[in-house]
Amino acid sequence: MNTFSVIYILWLRQLKRYVRSRARMLSSAAQPLLFLVALGFGFGPIYAKAGGGNYIEFLAPGIITMSMLFTAMFGGIEVIWDKQFGFLKETLVAPVPRVVIMIGRTLGGATVAVIQGIVVFLMTLVVGFRPELGPALIIAPVIGILFSITFTALGTAIASKVDDMQAFPLVMNFIIMPLFFLSGALFPLDGLPGALRVVTQVNPVSYGVDGIRDALVHLGHFPISLDIAVLGCVALLFIAAGAYFFERIEG
Amino acid sequence: MALFSFVFLCFALYCPASRRWRSGQSQQTVNLSPYGLRRFESFPTHQRLSSCYNPRVEQTPVITVKELTKRYGDFTAVDRVSFEVKKGEIFAFLGPNGAGKTTTIKMLTTLLEPTQGSITLNGFDVKRDPENVRRSFGIVFQDPSIDTELTAFENMEFHAVLYGLAKEMSRKRIKDLLTLVELWERKDELAKNFSGGMKRRLEIARGLLHHPTVLFLDEPTIGLDPQTRNHLWNYIADLNRSEGITVFMTTHYIEEAEKAAHRVAVIDHGRIVADGSVEDLKAETGKSDLEGAFLELTGRSIRDEEASSAEHNRLRARAWHRS
Numbered sequence: 001m002n003t004f005s006v007i008y009i010l011w012l013r014q015l016k017r018y019v020r021s022r023a024r025m026l027s028s029a030a031q032p033l034l035f036l037v038a039l040g041f042g043f044g045p046i047y048a049k050a051g052g053g054n055y056i057e058f059l060a061p062g063i064i065t066m067s068m069l070f071t072a073m074f075g076g077i078e079v080i081w082d083k084q085f086g087f088l089k090e091t092l093v094a095p096v097p098r099v100v101i102m103i104g105r106t107l108g109g110a111t112v113a114v115i116q117g118i119v120v121f122l123m124t125l126v127v128g129f130r131p132e133l134g135p136a137l138i139i140a141p142v143i144g145i146l147f148s149i150t151f152t153a154l155g156t157a158i159a160s161k162v163d164d165m166q167a168f169p170l171v172m173n174f175i176i177m178p179l180f181f182l183s184g185a186l187f188p189l190d191g192l193p194g195a196l197r198v199v200t201q202v203n204p205v206s207y208g209v210d211g212i213r214d215a216l217v218h219l220g221h222f223p224i225s226l227d228i229a230v231l232g233c234v235a236l237l238f239i240a241a242g243a244y245f246f247e248r249i250e251g
Numbered sequence: 252m253a254l255f256s257f258v259f260l261c262f263a264l265y266c267p268a269s270r271r272w273r274s275g276q277s278q279q280t281v282n283l284s285p286y287g288l289r290r291f292e293s294f295p296t297h298q299r300l301s302s303c304y305n306p307r308v309e310q311t312p313v314i315t316v317k318e319l320t321k322r323y324g325d326f327t328a329v330d331r332v333s334f335e336v337k338k339g340e341i342f343a344f345l346g347p348n349g350a351g352k353t354t355t356i357k358m359l360t361t362l363l364e365p366t367q368g369s370i371t372l373n374g375f376d377v378k379r380d381p382e383n384v385r386r387s388f389g390i391v392f393q394d395p396s397i398d399t400e401l402t403a404f405e406n407m408e409f410h411a412v413l414y415g416l417a418k419e420m421s422r423k424r425i426k427d428l429l430t431l432v433e434l435w436e437r438k439d440e441l442a443k444n445f446s447g448g449m450k451r452r453l454e455i456a457r458g459l460l461h462h463p464t465v466l467f468l469d470e471p472t473i474g475l476d477p478q479t480r481n482h483l484w485n486y487i488a489d490l491n492r493s494e495g496i497t498v499f500m501t502t503h504y505i506e507e508a509e510k511a512a513h514r515v516a517v518i519d520h521g522r523i524v525a526d527g528s529v530e531d532l533k534a535e536t537g538k539s540d541l542e543g544a545f546l547e548l549t550g551r552s553i554r555d556e557e558a559s560s561a562e563h564n565r566l567r568a569r570a571w572h573r574s
Contacts, residue, residue, distance in 0.1 A: 002415040009412040017400045086396035094413040095385040
């Protein structure tokens with residue numbers, strides 16, 4: 001019984017921290033908006049001329065996924081933050097299995113990421129995105145939740161292995177950015193040169209983007225069942241990795 | 252009855268420590284001392300806090316450490332250390348930088364696995380039964396460890412849930428403890444607006460929330476002004492007396508240990524070099540105060556270089572041996 005209370009309080013903590021940090025909320029909404037407006041309207045005409053159709057339709061799901069990716073990874077990487085500010089120790093000496101702590105944190109971080117995804121989704125509507133209604137409104141959030149859990153767990157795994165704040169920009173530049181740019185969030189995956197095609201198909205973010213895009217506007221590259229299957233497997237893998245490394249943090 | 256009165260009288264006369272957290276404000280304990288408000292410095296050294304009659308110190312050990320060793324590669328941070336802490340005792344664990352204090356505390360508090368040796372805390376083996384060990388102690392870490400984005404009350408509540416305390420009981424306990432450390436009025440303020448001393452008090456209150464048998468204080472007064480430090484030690488001595496809680500502390504302010512501790516162990520280069528009452532240590536070294544005794548035992552050379560090379564070794568060993 002206590003396990004659930006512990007997960008709940010850890011989850012609640014992540015949410016409180018998110019709601020209280022206005023700067024964080026604002027900046028994490030500003031970036032997707034910038035991408036949407038600059039890329040969406042900037043490349044829109046070229047995209048249309050090339051016969052791709054409405055670029056905003058294509059781009060919006062990518063940006064929604066991007067905001068979830070960034071928020072989820074940061075939710076996981078917050079472990080470094082807590083190491084730095086000492087709070088992590090408070091949880092590490094508590095009479096609770098570490099796995100439970102890791103699960104509570106991950107669910108909290110993932111929830112924040114999903115909220116962020118919804119906020120950005122609403123923003124895309126303002127910019128002119130017109131998604132499919134109906135079953136998409138259930139399928140897209142399911143994929144979003146799965147996606148957010150996956151990448152919060154990845155963030156936790158990475159943060160458990162690195163020791164200081166200096167790793168923050170490193171993770172940003174060498175993990176989050178490549179995951180995002182090489183994912184098909186910004187461009188279609190059809191007809192890419194060989195190496196890039198391989199990279200995008202190995203990148204799990206591609207399947208998240210593709211699944212959400214497929215659900216919302218039916219512009220999928222892979223079958224949606226494949227998207228969900230791949231994300232499910234990767235989620236299990238990353239959660240296991242996160243739990244493994246979190247278990248081995250030395251205080 | 253006569254014996255009791257005598258004991259009571261000794262207690263009242265000798266004990267400067269039932270002074271208030273802030274002079275005369277706390278209603279948590281009864282002021283037994285006619286010298287209630289006098290300062291430490293006005294007492295001769297033999298009237299230290301610990302020389303008060305303390306009816307709670309028992310002979311049963313609450314922490315037993317045997318042949319404890321921690322190696323990082325070929326660097327030995329803690330080398331076959333053995334000692335006991337008795338129930339109800341204030342035990343000071345002293346040593347220069349890099350001597351092995353923090354490593355030892357980490358092993359005692361299940362944060363680090365010993366290479367060799369055994370630790371029993373409150374009857375539970377640290378290796379075999381870490382959860383019960385964790386339930387048995389409270390800790391105030393060397394570095395701040397509260398969530399500054401949460402309020403004082405939320406920090407306490409979080410702790411209560413982690414330790415599985417029942418809600419109604421924990422509410423009352425939180426109120427009592429926050430009142431005791433004089434933070435109840437400010438319980439709904441974010442901890443980031445607190446001063447260093449207030450954060451420390453909050454951490455102490457939190458460490459006591461789950462009724463621990465042992466309270467670990469790893470340099471609890473570092474970076475605090477003398478007023479706050481004084482208050483903290485009085486408060487800790489009060490707690491030790493009123494709740495019979497065992498206190499395991501480290502500090503670099505040797506005079507604080509001299510005033511507060513019933514017993515002192517000195518660690519240097521990973522080995523225990525002295526273990527006994529303050530009087531024992533002074534007698535052993537022929538010095539008039541504990542600081543003198545400490546310097547006699549550990550030498551006068553500055554340890555920064557050594558500590559950093561030890562740290563360096565440790566990091567290198569970690570980098571190579573970890574995965």
